[in-house]
Ligand SMILES: Nc1ncnc2c1ncn2[C@@H]1O[C@H](COP(=O)(O)OP(=O)(O)OP(=O)(O)O)[C@@H](O)[C@H]1O
């Protein structure tokens with residue numbers, strides 16, 4: 001049973017989110033996640049100031065599915081199956097201790113030691129923590145009158161690890177950072193508002209990540225839709241994010257999110273304000289992630305009464321869109337994807353309009369079959385003039401060059417570049433079709449510069465500092 005509970009596919013951040021769910025459901029206003037490195041004795045704890053549990057409630061909490069789907073729940077309860085605490089914990093540790101106190105009550109403690117369970121073949125819920133566990137609990141509850149501590153010891157993957165093992169120690173703290181970022185995404189809606197939740201990881205406030213840049217003036221909001229589902233309403237809010245030319249470098253990086261632009265496009269599904277699923281087109285037919293839809297993000301709020309229809313899982317990490325809504329969701333996705341791709345496409349053209357007056361666009365940026373093409377418009381009057389037989393009047397060529405310089409569609413390339421690298425650990429400079437193209441252009445430039453009497457090194461230096469080559473990280477490394 002333990003094996004099956006813990007094999008649901010929890011990552012550490014997922015598992016912690018499940019504990020924070022419980023703290024939020026218990027009305028906590030502050031939640032602390034602590035990571036303490038002690039080699040094989042490292043531990044992780046979640047401490048909240050929620051309403052806590054009586055001894056009876058504590059035993060129920062430690063029992064699998066004692067509060068199941070048939071239980072009546074408050075509208076602020078994020079739980080559903082009565083499994084989360086156990087499954088999340090056993091996915092990460094073999095020693096689970098929960099200490100809890102209600103207002104005016106005393107602290108009560110219960111422990112599942114899976115080694116004891118295994119040894120005795122019995123579900124022995126222990127009352128007395130070991131002295132070491134007791135000391136940790138004392139420290140974590142010191143000065144607190146009520147609330148709950150969930151403590152994980154004997155963490156999976158850390159068995160036999162020495163305290164001095166710095167590599168593993170670093171991994172441990174990396175996990176804490178990942179967890180913080182994940183919680184900032186999943187509980188973002190709880191982290192602002194009139195009485196925000198104080199959520200900290202290792203003493204540092206978790207910063208919320210808002211996928212929709214709600215505060216940014218250039219976000220486009222498409223009409224909100226309310227879709228009826230078995231007597232309840234599912235609310236869908238589509239957003240087209242501002243493109244990189246309207247964001248500072250830092251803002252663009254931040255807005256890209258934990259998984260990067262490409263993997264953050266799509267639907268964000270919320271249940272009771274808690275994010276379940278982020279950046280997914282929900283497996284809807286014909287909807288794939290594509291770079292040109294990077295600016296499309298859609299918030300979907302599902303009522304907890306429709307959990308069954310959405311097939312919400314125990315981890316609260318996936319949903320399957322109900323058949324009755326698929327057509328609507330596909331239609332809305334189509335609208336927001338079209339708007340998003342138009343927003344990307346017009347970028348190079350806007351630059352042309354600004355610098356080239358009413359002339360046609362100098363650049364055509366296209367992406368097809370995984371290939372970025374960035375072509376000069378042969379029909380542009382200046383280009384046409386230069387290409388005319390016997391044409392090439394130096395003044396005209398200079399003008400053309402100036403036009404091209406002023407209209408380099410850097411922003412569009414940046415979007416495509418980010419999209420390209422999102423799935424690919426190799427930087428843009430790695431061997432690939434897109435930069436083979438750039439390579440060819442650079443080679444021509446090199447030839448011209450050398451034929452003008454510059455040394456190859458000097459020419460290379462020049463090209464490296466010229467747009468767009470200055471943006472292609474590692475361009476000259478191969
Ligand atoms: N931090 C906490 N403070 C107060 N009560 C808690 C806390 N954590 C758990 N509980 C109690 O223990 C019960 C079991 O928690 P558990 O996470 O296993 O299931 P659940 O939250 O009811 O449902 P789900 O499986 O969907 O998470 C909760 O319903 C709640 O009553």
Ligand SMILES: [Mg+2]
Pocket residue numbers: 018021022078079080083084085
């Ligand atoms: Mg729960």
